[in-house]
Amino acid sequence: MKLSLRGIVFTALFSALLVLFGYISIPLGFTPVPISLQTLAVMLAGALLGPLYGFLSVALVIVLTAIGFPLFHGVGGFGILLGSTGGYILMWPFSALLIGLLIPRIRLKGFVGYASAYAVLLVFGSWLVYVSAVPWLAHVKAMSLSAAMVAGCYPFLLGDAIKAAAALLILIPVRQAFPAERLTGGAGNKVVPLD
Numbered sequence: 001m002k003l004s005l006r007g008i009v010f011t012a013l014f015s016a017l018l019v020l021f022g023y024i025s026i027p028l029g030f031t032p033v034p035i036s037l038q039t040l041a042v043m044l045a046g047a048l049l050g051p052l053y054g055f056l057s058v059a060l061v062i063v064l065t066a067i068g069f070p071l072f073h074g075v076g077g078f079g080i081l082l083g084s085t086g087g088y089i090l091m092w093p094f095s096a097l098l099i100g101l102l103i104p105r106i107r108l109k110g111f112v113g114y115a116s117a118y119a120v121l122l123v124f125g126s127w128l129v130y131v132s133a134v135p136w137l138a139h140v141k142a143m144s145l146s147a148a149m150v151a152g153c154y155p156f157l158l159g160d161a162i163k164a165a166a167a168l169l170i171l172i173p174v175r176q177a178f179p180a181e182r183l184t185g186g187a188g189n190k191v192v193p194l195d
Contacts, residue, residue, distance in 0.1 A: 004185030007053045014045040014057035019071045031151040032084040033137065034073075035159055042092045043125035043167040046099030047117075050180040054096035062089060084152075087136025091129045098124040104180060108172055121167050126160035 021037035028034065046054035061071050062081070070076040072089070081089060102120045107113045130153045138148035 003052075006183070006185030007049070010049055010183055011053045011057040011060065014041065014049060014054070015060045017041045018045070018058060018061050022071070022073050025073060028155060031155065032141070033088070033133075033152050033156070035156065037163070038092070039095075039126050039129065039160065040163040040167055042096050043099060043121045043164065044170060046096035046125070047103045047121065047167060047171045048174060048178075048180065049096075049100065049184055050104065051097045051100030053184050054100040055093045058093040058096045062093065065089075082140075084137055084140050085133070086140070087133035088129050091132045095124050095126075095128055098128070100180075103171070103175075108175060114168065114172070117171065118164055118168050121171075122161060122164040125164060125167065126156070 018038055018041040021041040025034040025036035042058055045057045048054075049057060065071045065076050065080055066078045068076045072080050072085075080086070099120060102124065103117060106116045106120065108117055134145065134148045134152050137143070137152040138145050141148070141151075143151070
């Protein structure tokens with residue numbers, strides 16, 4: 001696995017974006033899970049940086065948080081990963097990875113291309129997260145799966161659809177101007193020596 005300096009820089013930038021979007025949250029009274037923009041950051045990391053750097057940008061935040069850095073809503077420590085939202089957080093790197101694998105295979109032109117990209121962002125950027133998030137929430141809060149769906153899934157579906165649309169609106173012009181290889185310093189980017 002060879003990493004480029006440009007890829008590392010963008011990995012750090014998207015890690016910072018994930019942390020920043022964590023501060024934009026709305027707590028709901030009936031659930032320990034707040035509404036936040038963090039899934040938007042995960043979608044963008046995977047879609048714009050590709051699978052490797054997208055995965056690393058999200059995983060970096062998780063590792064630093066587990067070590068004790070206060071990166072999730074100003075709180076850090078391994079307890080964050082074992083808390084009510086741990087199931088969401090631990091699935092985010094894999095969401096970014098899968099989005100990064102699938103988005104480059106979609107031609108971002110026309111209705112079919114846009115609809116396909118939107119579906120990838122929505123399914124892998126948010127719905128996949130519920131596969132681990134809902135059972136974990138049920139386990140931590142000692143509730144049934146149906147109660148965990150009410151507390152940790154249903155209230156967020158509309159917001160997820162809006163975030164996937166926002167990610168697509170950002171992805172289309174950025175990807176046209178800067179393909180993932182150009183952002184991360186992948187193939188096709190060579191250093192030109194000065195004479």
